[in-house]
Amino acid sequence: MSATPAGDSPFQQGSDLLSTSQFSRESVERLFDLADGLRPLGRGEFACDVLSGAVLSSLFFEPSTRTRLSFESAFAHLGGHVLTTTGFTFSSMAKGESIHDTSRVISGYSDVMVIRHPDKGSVARFADASLVPVVNAGDGDGEHPTQALLDVYTLRRELGVRDKQVEGATIAIMGDLRYGRTVHSLIDLLRLYPGVRFRLYSPPSLELPAEYFDRADAHRLTVCSSVAEALADADVVYNTRVQRERITDEATSQAIANTVLLNRQMVTDHGRPDLVIMHPLPRDSRPGSYDLSADVDDLPGLAIFHQTDNGLMVRMAIFCTIFGIDLAAVRSRYSISKWVSAKPVPRPAPYSAD
Template identity: 55%
Template sequence: MNPPQQTFLRDAMRTLRMTRESFALRLGCTKRALDTWLLPDESKEFRAMPEVARKFITEILANARGVAVSAAAAHHGLTQDETVPNKEFGVLSHLLSVDQFSRESADALCALADAMQPVARRRKTCRVLEGAVLANLFFEASTRTRLSFASAFNRLGGSVSDTTGFTYSSMAKGESIHDTSRTVSGYADVMVVRHPDQGSVRQFAAATNIPVINGGDGAGEHPTQALIDLYTVQQEFSRLGKLIDGAHIAIVGDLKYGRTTHSLIKLLSLYKRMRFSLVSPPSLEMPEEICHLIAQRGHNVDVSHSLSEAITEADVLYTTRIQKERFTGEAVPEFLSSYEINKKRVNELCRPDIVVLHPLPRDSRDGAFDLNTDLDGDSRLAIFRQTDNGVPIRMAIFATLLGVDGLVQRSLRDANWAVPLTLGPDDIIIEPVG
């Protein structure tokens, strides 16, 4: 079964690393025509592309992928017949770190998320995981991560069992991580684990053969959030006619304990010629080993304590809250107000096409000086498009780990319930730029 038109075209542009303008030029069509092909099929402006265009794109992709495989084989000293797929992230593997991903495998997961969008948007239903059970083991507070994992699994037809906090776990009685993990393996087909201790999720994974997904381990990593962030940047850049290669990413806030920033910068460093501006209070800088890794990969890394000097030319402004709950003796930095992202600063300092992201939750209390709510309703603020993307990305992760990714398209059925055009009263319907 052919993938939906929008999914097919986005995957093609991602594979060929082309903007809308260059892709339209390659196809010999107008950008306006391509924009109508890329719209969701429920849009009034949607147009079906000619079958000859799909065949032409299929031929282009086949040639491009053949060249990529040959180049990879030559690099590793293999013949084409000896090449094997990357098994770091696949059926019955664990998802513990973004280090498991290459650029190609991350892009492939994003392409699968595109295919999941009709289900995530409630236009279609899918039952490929009917009968499967997810164990959501959250030993630390969570709203978005826990609920979006549960929603993703439910929307694929599975069921979810939750444990939240140490109080309601046998670990409060002294049970080891090994024993907990092995026990839960008898009840569920996949585990999502969030734990306050860095490295703890790897201990869960070492005790079981069912897939374990890292939902956040202390100040370590949050790989699925980074994949959501990457997918959101891809979508926003596609709308704006930009490529990630060569982009300027400003990351602001608590970079020492902000595990989402650790995972995201490593994932974005898989792209080419990146510039990273890392802005934080002096005591909350990005760990030195991560900065060193990014620099080793050939990227430009600027460490700064001044917001105004770092974000002027940025394409993406990724801001995080100050995670005081993880402090181990550090004093709360003075002048936190100088790191607040608000409408006045964005208007005065940033490019007009800036994309503003935040992994949430944002701290809206007085004196927190986090991402200000005065940007709500502004098209540059993509935080709720970002949270919405948690469902299709996590659906794609489950489908890959449990080996049903090839069954999704043929299992889609129309949803029967009414769904609003936008999910929030302040949401903006964004059409392609240009």
């Protein structure tokens, strides 16, 4: 029930979250500061009931278990109650119910809705009919704004513990740059940070679409012809899975046969010692996949699980913003957790700085 198209409204209390374009540099940094403040809650040092009585309807019209669990865990950590619906049980829509009716009805049971849907633009249509704020958890070829937010939040943290900043950082982006929605959203959101330089490496035919090069923004996009070239001077390497079946060119297909996108050897040969290694996950660990190899997993720069851990913090911050709750309000509802479930072996600290 938005007065203006929700994608154009700034993200604030009571608003939908449909697109990263709703953020300014100031509002995205405010969100990240809030996420930083919520880390003790996300790590279980405190219990909190600030969202007691609030109901989240988590509606996944296509499966995305990890995204769903991350949102639901964030809401539960704030003391709210989660009601889950996954794709197979949307019976009324099969009987011809419109998105408008479905959304309006369920919004009457809910204080906020998180929606994943396979069709681009569909989540905005849910938002138009809803009485309560709607969060886009991915709408097909459209957007997945919380993924881009947690990626930039992770960049900020990982670079921060290395005494660097996002501004002026060099980020190698490798893999499927054509179809990879995650990569597009990341580049878009990073326009808020002047001076970021991207080094792009992809198999032929999976290059970044031309429109990204035409934009008059502060980015410097450099196309590289090898992993070595992409990694040169990079502070961060962001990898995305390549589905081999998308490569139709025979020569390319042969050239990358029996190789992986990135492995430990390539990192140690061509990367800086403090290189941050990122990936939106899932990565394909099957034999023959063209993806990030598991042999990088004990490199000190591995941040792929920090990304998912950070997703919890960022999504808590998103819910707090939507419900008009600041850090002081959260802390006023902290109680010390009496329970500790840590395994007897030391739980690895997500960050040295943490």
